[in-house]
Amino acid sequence: MSHQVTVQPSGHQYAAEAEETLLAAAIRQSVGLPYGCQDGACGSCKCKLLQGEIELGVHQLKALSEAERAQGFILACRAKALTDVVIESHEVVGVGEFPVKKMPARVSSIEHLAPDVVRVMLQLPAADPLRYRAGQYIQFLLRDGARRSYSMASAPSESPQVELHLRHMPGGKFTDHVFTAMKEKEIQRIEGPFGSFFLRDDPENKPLIFLASGTGFAPIKAILEQMRTNADPREVTLYWGGRKQQDLYLHDWAVQQCAAMPHLRFIPVLS
Ligand SMILES: Cc1cc2nc3c(=O)[nH]c(=O)nc-3n(C[C@H](O)[C@H](O)[C@H](O)COP(=O)(O)OP(=O)(O)OC[C@H]3O[C@@H](n4cnc5c(N)ncnc54)[C@H](O)[C@@H]3O)c2cc1C
Numbered sequence: 001m002s003h004q005v006t007v008q009p010s011g012h013q014y015a016a017e018a019e020e021t022l023l024a025a026a027i028r029q030s031v032g033l034p035y036g037c038q039d040g041a042c043g044s045c046k047c048k049l050l051q052g053e054i055e056l057g058v059h060q061l062k063a064l065s066e067a068e069r070a071q072g073f074i075l076a077c078r079a080k081a082l083t084d085v086v087i088e089s090h091e092v093v094g095v096g097e098f099p100v101k102k103m104p105a106r107v108s109s110i111e112h113l114a115p116d117v118v119r120v121m122l123q124l125p126a127a128d129p130l131r132y133r134a135g136q137y138i139q140f141l142l143r144d145g146a147r148r149s150y151s152m153a154s155a156p157s158e159s160p161q162v163e164l165h166l167r168h169m170p171g172g173k174f175t176d177h178v179f180t181a182m183k184e185k186e187i188q189r190i191e192g193p194f195g196s197f198f199l200r201d202d203p204e205n206k207p208l209i210f211l212a213s214g215t216g217f218a219p220i221k222a223i224l225e226q227m228r229t230n231a232d233p234r235e236v237t238l239y240w241g242g243r244k245q246q247d248l249y250l251h252d253w254a255v256q257q258c259a260a261m262p263h264l265r266f267i268p269v270l271s
């Protein structure tokens with residue numbers, strides 16, 4: 001049984017099946033709700049329940065505090081509709097622009113950028129290319145049904161290759177595989193694109209500040225590449241932090257971009 005979700009103030013309406021979250025249904029139907037992790041951890045999908053009843057799944061308190069919950073806020077990625085609902089949420093133009101697709105991906109190369117970071121190049125089907133916005137991410141679909149998210153580190157292009165930066169999390173289900181067993185030519189299944197973190201057009205060209213730590217640099221790299229290709233005139237300050245120098249695993253690349261992009265300032269931060 002499905003319930004109707006109405007988004008205010010836009011008035012957009014869509015159907016959510018009983019077993020899917022408000023966000024999953026929105027993504028499926030290209031409704032532009034904002035989101036990041038899809039996992040109750042980041043708070044990007046926080047919105048207000050104006051009418052109706054929902055069941056709220058497990059989430060982190062840093063994403064939605066008890067005080068916020070008491071004020072009627074919910075996480076769209078953790079909420080399932082029990083009745084027709086009305087929510088208040090801003091919408092992001094462009095989120096549903098490119099269809100979310102499942103596809104095979106072939107590992108074409110694995111290169112160490114630091115002892116605990118690899119650059120993985122994936123070869124995607126040329127006949128049915130993945131279209132995405134710089135800053136978005138894909139998910140690997142693991143055999144047991146688990147999913148793991150990784151940001152594209154390369155801007156969209158005509159090439160069927162995408163670049164990812166993966167940090168080893170010792171004991172981690174997927175990155176243990178990547179760092180100990182993954183081989184070139186291995187076939188994985190992926191789904192994407194996901195996420196509402198990408199550059200918005202701005203007629204005023206206001207300056208931008210990017211903050212990244214570790215492999216959080218990956219989506220920023222894709223956005224910088226896109227800005228360079230588009231000769232985007234906005235001033236950018238990039239703070240990239242890590243605990244040690246090797247955490248800034250493409251430091252020299254960032255320095256070189258400053259030479260090519262006069263509006264870019266790169267500030268490495270070591271704690
Ligand atoms: C939107 C998004 C984009 C992302 N982009 C990137 C990216 O570009 N690059 C990147 O490197 N990462 C990225 N991540 C993180 C990535 O998705 C994974 O979470 C990460 O790689 C770990 O996956 P894993 O399967 O190796 O570890 P998991 O199996 O998920 O485990 C994570 C850690 O928890 C520990 N752990 C697991 N279970 C337990 C337990 N029961 N008790 C105690 N400890 C436990 C593991 O040992 C490991 O250290 C992104 C995440 C999101 C949400």
Ligand code: FES
Pocket residue numbers: 035036037038039040041042043044045046063075076077078
């Ligand atoms: S909490 Fe991250 S998308 Fe919902």
